[in-house]
Amino acid sequence: MKIINGLKDIIDSFDTFILDQWGVLHNGGDAFEQAVETLEFLHKHNKKVVILSNSGNTHNFSYARLQDSGIRRDLYIDVLTSGDHMRHNFNSGKFKHLGTKPLFFTWEESTTVLEECGLSRASVENASFVLCYGVSRPELSDYMDDLKAARARNLELVVSNPDLVAMTPEGSLKMCPGSIAKAYQDMGGTVHWHGKPQPDIYAMCRELVGGWENAIAVGDSMEHDMAGADNAGISSLFITSGIHAQEITDQQSISDLSAEYAVNPSFYIDWFKV
DSSP, rough: EOOOOSGGGGGGGOEEEEOSTTTTTBSSOOOTTTTHHHHHHHHHHHHHEEEEOSSSSEEEEEEEHHHHHTGGGGGGGGGEEEHHHHOOOHHTTGGGOSSSSSEEEEEETTOOHHHTTOOOOTTTTTEEEEEOOOSSSSGGGGHHHHHHHHHTTTOOOSSOOOOOOEEEESOEEOOOOHHHHHHHHTOOOOEEOOOOOHHHHHHHHHHHHOOOEEEEEEESSSSIIIIHOOOOOOEEEEEETTTTGGOOOSSHHHHHHHHHHHHOOEEEEEESOO
């Protein structure tokens, strides 16, 4: 693992840059100060740029979020999300065995995903599986009664966003659907994961950009971005200012984190910058 000062240090080694969204380009607010400049630098050098995001929403939602943050649509080829991955699996028939009536966890009262996947919500007593799309309750403990009831019925769980936490614009961490899914898996329940680090989404990504010779994944999560790059057999650039920032004090702490998650980042840097 080697520290770099900016993407200029590695620009000639890669034809494709697979970028995480939260923690690399923005944290839900305005784009980070150097993100647009760096995207323009990649564009100038004719690099393929795709954004691979563990978001339960579709790429269309990400287009709008990126535009609102100050990132122009011409600076990247496309966005692929864990939500796109999940919808693909439902609509291709992969989850036909689960039925169409989930116990549904969502952000606030968002139900569009049910219509997009041909589903209708049900109580835990009548559900045929669990769909974890969002987090609306304050604590993980607020989900445990439902999860225990689902586990007693041996229901399988589908999660659209595998992230455990995400950074807010204020710098705090908020719980994400992956925390609920992990709790269910720890209870012995079957979980169908989507997004990074699943190899399937990297195969989808490669097809989306028309293939690559040398790709590098850029992200701030050891568990998702760095592990996903390892699973896909590509290089990786770890951003130290993201969700692991409070755990990082020096290079040794980065090495310790890498060992903890059994990953091998190729490079590391503080921010996504030229």
